[in-house]
Structures are given as structure tokens and as C-alpha cells.
Amino acid sequence: MPDRDTSRVVFRKSTHSDGGEGCVEAATLNGSRLVRDSKDPGGPTLAFGPSAWAVFVEEIKQGKFNLD
Structure with missing residues (x-):
């Protein structure tokens, strides 16, 4: 993926982060x-295309990455 200028991008934390x-x-x-x-x-x-992001989010919801 080519270089991206992220200086004007607004990043946000999940509301589930509790300010951590x-x-x-x-x-x-x-x-x-x-x-x-x-x-x-x-x-x-890290940059994810739309379909890769959708798969990633679905796998999170399924608990695939839980460390318990």
C-alpha cells in the first residue's frame, strides 16, 4: 500500500476502552x-481494505482473538 498522509485523519478509541x-x-x-x-x-x-476489515470485525465478535 502506498504511503498515506494520516496527519489530517481523526483517530478514535472504542467506547469500550474505558479511557485505558x-x-x-x-x-x-x-x-x-x-x-x-x-x-x-x-x-x-495498519491499513485494512473494506472486506478484510469486515472479516476482522466478525472474527472479533466471534471471540477468535480472545486471550482467555
Whole structure:
């Protein structure tokens, strides 16, 4: 994926984060979903296309990534 200028992108935390510091932030840019570490906003950003994002969210809902 080519370089993305994320300087004007508004990232947001989930309302489920309860203000915690160890959260991810998400944003949308040109149809892609961007994800970054809230503790390192200038660090790397992951980008998901629409279909990959939909699969990822569905797998989260199914508990595929639970660490329990």
C-alpha cells in the first residue's frame, strides 16, 4: 500500500476502552480502515481494505482473538 498522509485523519478509541492507555485507535481514509496503538500515535499504522476489515470485525465478535 502506498504511503498515506494520516496527519489530517481523526483517530478514535472504542467506547469500550474505558479511557485505558493500552488501546488501539481506528480511523477511515479513502475507504480503508486504519488502526494504530494509542500509546504511539506517530508509530506504524495498519491499513485494512473494506472486506478484510469486515472479516476482522466478525472474527472479533466471534471471540477468535480472545486471550482467555
